[in-house]
Amino acid sequence: MSGDNDDLAGLRREIDQVGRAAAKRIDPGxxxxxxxxxxLAVLLSLVLPWVGPSTGLEVLLGDSPVLPRVFSWVALVGGVLCSALALALRRWALAWVCALLCFAGSVAGVLSIWTTQTTTGHHPGPGPGxxxxxxxxxxxxxxxxxxxxAMSRI
Structure with missing residues (x-):
């Protein structure tokens, strides 16, 4: 009788452990x-012109205004590296990190487009590439x- 209770308690602990592990994982489908x-589009964009004749790689390495450079780093880290890591590990916390980094990147990206179009003079800026x-x-x-x-778990 006592052995059955121990077996059931052990089974219950195992089921709870599997449930906790499943709650931490995502399925992007x-x-x-x-x-x-x-x-892939973010990676492809790095070889295309971003600001004037400067390509995305040149912007990433520092030959550009500050805001497009910030956006290029956020797009590379949040959009490429973090996304690849989140798809490989399938962790819910990484999905949130990707969402937050991509939010910051989208704001910086829209502001980058805006700043490439504006200048302090009467002449228009070079415009976004x-x-x-x-x-x-x-x-x-x-x-x-x-x-x-990330919101699918809430």
């Missing part, structure tokens, strides 16, 4: 493909996907 394509616009759109797509995945 078909959204993983959209995230992968958006990450195709790569900058592509990167901002990709980061906004990543934001929506990661936010949807």
């Amino acid at each position: 078909a959204g993983a493909m959209v995230i992968a394509v958006a990450v 195709l790569g900058l616009v592509l990167a901002v759109v990709a980061v906004v797509v990543l934001l929506t996907k990661w936010l949807r995945i």
Whole structure:
């Protein structure tokens, strides 16, 4: 009789442990493909022009105004590295980190587009390049996907 109770208690502990482990994991489903394509778009945007003739890699390495450089780092770290890590590990906390980094990146990206169009003189700025616009759109797509995945547990 006592052995049955010990077996049931052990089984209950094991079930609880599996439940806690499952609660920490995410399943992006078909959204993983959209995230992968958006990450690829961010990487592709780095070889396209961002500010004037400067490519995204040149902006990333410091040959640009401050705000596009901040956006390039946030897009690379939050949009590419953190997304890849979150898809590989499938942790709920990483989905939130990705969502928050992509939110910061989308704000910085929209402000980067705005600052490339404005100047203090009467002449217009160089305007955003195709790569900058592509990167901002990709980061906004990543934001929506990661936010949807992170909010699915609430």
